[in-house]
Amino acid sequence: MQETVVEFQTLQRSGAVANQALEIIKQMIVRGELTAGQRLPAQRDLAARLGVSRPSLREAIRALIALNILESRHGEGTFVSSLEPELLAEPIDFLLQVNSTALVALFEARRALEAAVASLAAERATDLELAQLEDFVKLGRSKLDDLDAFIEHDVEFHGRLRAAARSPILSSLLASVNTLSNASRRQTARSAATRARALADHEAMVRVLKARNPQAAHQAMVEHLQHVLEGLTDVAPA
Amino acid sequence: MQETVVEFQTLQRSGAVANQALEIIKQMIVRGELTAGQRLPAQRDLAARLGVSRPSLREAIRALIALNILESRHGEGTFVSSLEPELLAEPIDFLLQVNSTALVALFEARRALEAAVASLAAERATDLELAQLEDFVKLGRSKLDDLDAFIEHDVEFHGRLRAAARSPILSSLLASVNTLSNASRRQTARSAATRARALADHEAMVRVLKARNPQAAHQAMVEHLQHVLEGLTDVAPA
DNA sequence: CCGGCAGATTGGTCAAGCCACCTGGCCTCG
DNA sequence: CGAGGCCAGGTGGCTTGACCAATCTGCCGG
Numbered sequence: 001m002q003e004t005v006v007e008f009q010t011l012q013r014s015g016a017v018a019n020q021a022l023e024i025i026k027q028m029i030v031r032g033e034l035t036a037g038q039r040l041p042a043q044r045d046l047a048a049r050l051g052v053s054r055p056s057l058r059e060a061i062r063a064l065i066a067l068n069i070l071e072s073r074h075g076e077g078t079f080v081s082s083l084e085p086e087l088l089a090e091p092i093d094f095l096l097q098v099n100s101t102a103l104v105a106l107f108e109a110r111r112a113l114e115a116a117v118a119s120l121a122a123e124r125a126t127d128l129e130l131a132q133l134e135d136f137v138k139l140g141r142s143k144l145d146d147l148d149a150f151i152e153h154d155v156e157f158h159g160r161l162r163a164a165a166r167s168p169i170l171s172s173l174l175a176s177v178n179t180l181s182n183a184s185r186r187q188t189a190r191s192a193a194t195r196a197r198a199l200a201d202h203e204a205m206v207r208v209l210k211a212r213n214p215q216a217a218h219q220a221m222v223e224h225l226q227h228v229l230e231g232l233t234d235v236a237p238a
Numbered sequence: 239m240q241e242t243v244v245e246f247q248t249l250q251r252s253g254a255v256a257n258q259a260l261e262i263i264k265q266m267i268v269r270g271e272l273t274a275g276q277r278l279p280a281q282r283d284l285a286a287r288l289g290v291s292r293p294s295l296r297e298a299i300r301a302l303i304a305l306n307i308l309e310s311r312h313g314e315g316t317f318v319s320s321l322e323p324e325l326l327a328e329p330i331d332f333l334l335q336v337n338s339t340a341l342v343a344l345f346e347a348r349r350a351l352e353a354a355v356a357s358l359a360a361e362r363a364t365d366l367e368l369a370q371l372e373d374f375v376k377l378g379r380s381k382l383d384d385l386d387a388f389i390e391h392d393v394e395f396h397g398r399l400r401a402a403a404r405s406p407i408l409s410s411l412l413a414s415v416n417t418l419s420n421a422s423r424r425q426t427a428r429s430a431a432t433r434a435r436a437l438a439d440h441e442a443m444v445r446v447l448k449a450r451n452p453q454a455a456h457q458a459m460v461e462h463l464q465h466v467l468e469g470l471t472d473v474a475p476a
Numbered sequence: 477c478c479g480g481c482a483g484a485t486t487g488g489t490c491a492a493g494c495c496a497c498c499t500g501g502c503c504t505c506g
Numbered sequence: 507c508g509a510g511g512c513c514a515g516g517t518g519g520c521t522t523g524a525c526c527a528a529t530c531t532g533c534c535g536g
Contacts, residue, residue: 017521069332109354170350
């Protein structure tokens with residue numbers, strides 16, 4: 001370990017050693033040197049390789065576990081998690097519990113992305129997709145009374161829109177934002193009136209999509225999510 | 239602290255002790271026993287109070303730091319963070335770093351996000367911000383001949399818009415998208431004509447912002463990025 | 477061939493100590 | 507008397523070394 005010391009002129013803030021180890025591991029994952037499910041070297045070996053003590057390495061590992069990036073199994077080893085977006089987004093739940101204004105911020109992001117998706121879907125969806133979407137939306141009528149079923153219906157509606165938009169980046173961003181706000185979705189759909197309005201919005205959306213009108217689709221989605229947001233603030237004010 | 243031991247029948251998975259300390263601290267924050275900015279007891283004391291060793295407690299603290307729930311300052315103490323929404327950003331960033339594969343459709347995402355930012359900025363920017371932005375854009379004229387200076391100018395223009403939009407989540411998403419597309423920015427601004435058109439777009443943007451017209455701002459941004467995209471494809475076709 | 481036992485491997489925890497940093501009070505000097 | 511510097515105490519950061527507990531592996535005996 002003669003040359004383990006790397007750019008040390010970086011800010012020497014708190015937790016220099018442990019954070020350094022943390023960043024190195026993170027980068028190894030980002031760069032693909034470590035892939036999902038892969039096993040890390042034993043803590044004793046890895047600590048030696050990184051030039052830090054085992055407790056410090058353990059702090060770094062524990063931090064990455066908290067972020068659902070790593071997981072460790074006693075007696076087996078430490079592994080890279082599946083890195084599923086859902087897992088990686090989970091830690092945010094805590095902040096949403098504590099700070100409800102964060103929820104509103106999330107909604108802004110979702111609105112922007114969903115609107116873009118709707119707009120693209122109006123241009124790129126196949127006729128078959130639109131026909132199937134129309135049929136699917138009709139099924140929603142029978143689910144108005146079942147909260148769980150309707151939530152599932154709503155999720156799939158937006159999922160189909162994403163697929164039709166053919167924009168993997170937008171889909172990926174939206175997936176991130178959505179997994180964050182999934183917890184709140186249950187609240188938003190609580191009242192029957194809210195659900196009925198959502199269904200009506202979905203039907204309106206299908207109409208403008210079939211008319212191949214991107215701008216109208218954009219606008220329709222903004223309004224739809226505005227309704228949802230109102231339903232949310234009704235339930236949980238301030 | 240005779241009764242520190244709490245529900246131990248919970249799954250005894252890996253990291254039982256450290257995780258227990260972690261959960262206890264988390265719950266104290268959720269319940270409001272610890273509020274934003276408050277100082278925690280010294281690690282040595284807290285470890286004793288929770289009935290764990292200091293290294294284990296440190297693992298728990300490090301995990302909470304990774305989640306942006308705590309922060310520690312050397313020589314001062316460990317504190318509850320501000321718990322503000324922008325702290326959501328960091329975990330999302332990693333998610334995007336890992337997930338991002340397709341660089342192709344990136345521009346769509348940027349367009350959607352920038353447009354949303356412009357729209358929000360039209361509503362939320364202070365008069366002072368807009369006045370300063372106007373002055374700043376004027377400075378752009380003198381930079382038209384210097385490629386590097388103009389790129390820097392362009393980056394700051396969009397940065398100021400983000401700041402004025404007051405939407406940490408959108409900013410964070412956009413930051414991720416931008417780091418991915420930074421490589422191409424240099425190409426887009428290569429021709430003098432492209433730069434002149436970009437500057438004109440910026441000036442137009444300032445006008446609609448001062449008019450407090452969100453929809454026009456949205457539209458102006460879409461058109462602006464459309465121009466940039468055209469400049470890009472001119473230079474580097476498919 | 478198979479089952480089980482024993483050692484090696486690995487993560488989990490702890491104890492004790494040193495260092496680096498910040499703060500605040502004391503003391504000295506002007 | 508005030509201002510500046512010095513120093514001690516408290517705090518987080520890090521290391522060493524050791525032991526415990528869960529798991530895996532392979533050998534050995536039935």
